[in-house]
Structure formats: structure tokens, C-alpha cells
Amino acid sequence: MADKIGIWLIGARGGVATTAIVGLLALQKKLTANHGLVSELPQFSDVGLSDWSQFVVGGCDIRDTTLEDEATKLLTESKLLSAELLDACKEDFTAIDQQITPGTIFNVGKTISDLADPEMTKKDSTPKAIIESIKSDLSNFAENNQLSKVIVMNVSSTEPTVDGSALPSNWSEFEPILENEDCILAASSIYGIAALQLGMPFLNFTPSLGTAPNAICELAEAHGTCHMGHDGKTGETLLKSSLAPMFQHRNLNVMSWVGHNIFGNLDGKVLDDPENKQTKVVSKDRLLGQILGYDPQTLVSIEYIKSLGDWKTAWDHIHFQGFLSTPMTMQFTWQGSDSILAAPLVLDLVRFTEMASRRGEVGLLTDLCSFFKSPHGIEENNFVRQFQLLEQWAAR
Numbered sequence: 563m564a565d566k567i568g569i570w571l572i573g574a575r576g577g578v579a580t581t582a583i584v585g586l587l588a589l590q591k592k593l594t595a596n597h598g599l600v601s602e603l604p605q606f607s608d609v610g611l612s613d614w615s616q617f618v619v620g621g622c623d624i625r626d627t628t629l630e631d632e633a634t635k636l637l638t639e640s641k642l643l644s645a646e647l648l649d650a651c652k653e654d655f656t657a658i659d660q661q662i663t664p665g666t667i668f669n670v671g672k673t674i675s676d677l678a679d680p681e682m683t684k685k686d687s688t689p690k691a692i693i694e695s696i697k698s699d700l701s702n703f704a705e706n707n708q709l710s711k712v713i714v715m716n717v718s719s720t721e722p723t724v725d726g727s728a729l730p731s732n733w734s735e736f737e738p739i740l741e742n743e744d745c746i747l748a749a750s751s752i753y754g755i756a757a758l759q760l761g762m763p764f765l766n767f768t769p770s771l772g773t774a775p776n777a778i779c780e781l782a783e784a785h786g787t788c789h790m791g792h793d794g795k796t797g798e799t800l801l802k803s804s805l806a807p808m809f810q811h812r813n814l815n816v817m818s819w820v821g822h823n824i825f826g827n828l829d830g831k832v833l834d835d836p837e838n839k840q841t842k843v844v845s846k847d848r849l850l851g852q853i854l855g856y857d858p859q860t861l862v863s864i865e866y867i868k869s870l871g872d873w874k875t876a877w878d879h880i881h882f883q884g885f886l887s888t889p890m891t892m893q894f895t896w897q898g899s900d901s902i903l904a905a906p907l908v909l910d911l912v913r914f915t916e917m918a919s920r921r922g923e924v925g926l927l928t929d930l931c932s933f934f935k936s937p938h939g940i941e942e943n944n945f946v947r948q949f950q951l952l953e954q955w956a957a958r
Contacts, residue, residue: 565710567616568703569912570762572753573718574621574662577827577872578767580632581905582717583658584643587651589614589909594647598906600933600952601913609956610920611913620661620703622696626679629655640827640871642899661707663699666692669748671722673832689752690740696756711919713912714757714764716791717904719829721748721770722837729775733784736777747771751778758782758789763915766791767908774938783925788918790911790927793935796903798823798876798896799849803945805880805892806853815883818859819850825874827900830866848936849943874900907933914956929955 569586571579588594596602601611630652636642664682667675668689686692704712724746730736739745740755750770757764758773758781766772766789773782773789782789795803798821809816824830832838851857876896884890911933918927931937932948942948 564613564616566618566708567612567916568707568709568712569617569619569621570700570703570712570714570757571619571621572665572714572716572750573623574619574658575623575625575627575629575632576717576719577632577636577829577901578717578904578908579621580629580636581642581901582908583619583629583655584633584647584651585905586614586617586619586909587654588647590617591650593650598902599910600907601910605953606956610917612916614909617912618661618707618709619658620663620707622663622665622699624665624667624674624678624682626682628659636872636901640873640899640901642872642902661703665718666696666749666752668692668752669721669724669746670719671837673838674719674721677719677828677832687743688741689745689747689755692752693740693756693759696753697760700756700760700762711916712757712760712762713915713919714753714762715908715912716750716753716764716766716768716770716772717908718750718768718770719832720768720838721750723840724748724751724771726771726775729777731776733777733780736775751775754778754789755781758785758787761785761787763787763919764789765911765915767794767904767911769793769936779926779939786924788915788923788925788927790915790930791934791938794904794907795933795935796900796907797874797898798878799935800945801878801894801896803849803853803943803948806850807944807946809880809882810854815887816850816854816858816880817883817889818861818879818881820861820879821863821876822878823862823864823874823876824867824870825872825900826866826868826870827872829900830864830870830874831868833864833866852941852943872899872901874898914952917956 666684750772754764754773772791880892926939928940929951
């Protein structure tokens, strides 16, 4: 019998996590095609990826709700999923809900804290105490389900920016700050540390700091495990990373690139807070200079429009110079469901990371950079080159 593998989702009842769970159940029940799943492409069919049937889901959340309620909202409010599919998943939702524990709101900002239910939040006062509590939850999840491995994935809302440069660069100096109630670290890093100390791979699908600090990278290597982040690349930025190389290769000078984004789900509500929004804007805006080799004028805006639900729209205006310095314009509109775009990448990342862990890979998984807006440990943002790295890595 094949080993069972755990997926522990931080923000387990959010839109992205709920959609990923529905997708995994649909794959296990053979109720859906494999559209949108990178790991189902032909070039990855013989590299040794685990079967969807091997995965078991758990996680944590800070809101008092259920997976069935959240999935029903996606159906009724955003016109996603289908009633037939949700009906087929009801019993599974109940079982997975039993695997979801309270989360932490340490330094997540007022907007996220206001969403939390007191009964669904950890009461520990220091990061160190919270880490021990999370480690207990993770260990129980693994033991109760007889799991050979657990992959921890952060799909929670975006935290306010943490200045990582102010943190010690080595673990021996970093660890003592976890005993202070006024520690500047936020929840994403606390979860990451807990996972890595247990030797569990950690993935950060959000723009939050997570395991980016050098000292936490050192921790991963010390415990012989792997990690990667950050900020899943699903829509407008995916197009930027594909289009910008075209301008570079044709020697077309990009003078300005403006992107305006609107969406209405819970993430949009959180990003309506300027502190949280800044973290996301920086992540979306940094790749153009790295691809082009120079910095055009850029503007990225993100606005919350409640009526849109999970659907998001991005308008981009690119002003560039061609031959004889003639100014020209390209414009495009991107429309899609935030959760439907993100959920398959969540499943792909878990599947590829599990394989990397099985291979004994340690540290940052830079070959997974094609999945992230701001991939840690690598400057490559050209999507075609990023994808070639994934293909080469998988075939090794």
C-alpha cells in the first residue's frame, strides 16, 4: 500500500484552500479533468510524482466556519464549482473539518485579527510558545493519520510587511528573539519555523515573509528539509513574466507599465488595508526590472470591489518605444477566478515538493520558481526560462 502524505494548509477554510480541497477530492473521486495542473503535463508523467489518492488534508484557520459553508459561498456568491460536486464532497468536508485546528494571529495586523474567532486562535503570548503549540498540532496530524510525511502550505491572507533586514542572519542569534512578546515576526514565519523544526517541508504561497530570512533558511538546512516561496504567480504577474521577455528580446524600450487590479473576495478585503496591501504591491511590481535589465516607470494598484466576489480583473497599459523611438501602446485585460487560478498550483507545489523531499533535497527549491511572483534564492523571472528549470529538475 502506498504511503499516505499529509497536506497541512494554513488558512484551511479560505477560498484558495477550500477550492484546492474540492479539487483534490474531485481528482481522487475521478470527477474532474486535469486542466490547470502543471504536474499532469506529459513531461512529468514518469518522474515519480505521488498519486492524488495518497494525500490527506488537515490544517488550521482563525475563523469559526466550515468547509461546506465556504464551498457553498463559492457556489452561490461567485458562481464557482457545482452543486453536484459539492454534494459528492460533503462527507469528506466533515472529516477534514475534524483535522483543522486553531491558528495564530500573531502580528497579522488589525484587518486579519478582526476576522478571527476567539475560539479559533491560539492564546500563547510568545512566538516560541506558539511554535511549540503548532508543532504539537502537526505531530498529532501526522500520527493520527499514520502519515509518512507532511507538507505545510501557507495560503492565508497577506500580512503587513515585516522588515527582514532587521533580523539576525544566523539561527543562533535569531532563536532568542522568539521568546519576546514584542518580536516583529508575523504568523507566516512562526508557522514556517514550526514546520522546519519538525523536518517538514514548508511552502509560502503568500507575499508574507514566511521562511525568507537567512536564519530560517539555515534552520531548514540544519533539519534536512526543504522550503520555497513566495507569492503564487497566477494571473496578471504570470502575463508580465511572459510578455516582458518579448519586449526585451525585440529591443523595445518599455517606458511605463501600469496595472490596475480589482477583486472582491476575502483576500481583497484584507488587501484593502494599506499595511497589508503594500506587501502585495511590492511582490507584484519587482519582476519587470529583473527581466528587462532596467526599471521603467511602474504603477500597481489593487482595489477591493465587494460585488465581484472571487472574480478578479486586471487592466494593464504598456507604453513602449519601437524603431526611430516611435511610442506605441499595448493593453490587455485579464479576468479570472482568484481561487480557481491558484488552487491547482497549490496542489502542484505540494506534489513537486513531496518528490523533492523524497529525493533528499534540502534548502530552497529554486527550481520551483515558475510558481512564484518573487521566488526566493533566484533572480530568474522569465517564465519560459523558469519553466525550463522545472522540466530539467524533474527529469534529473
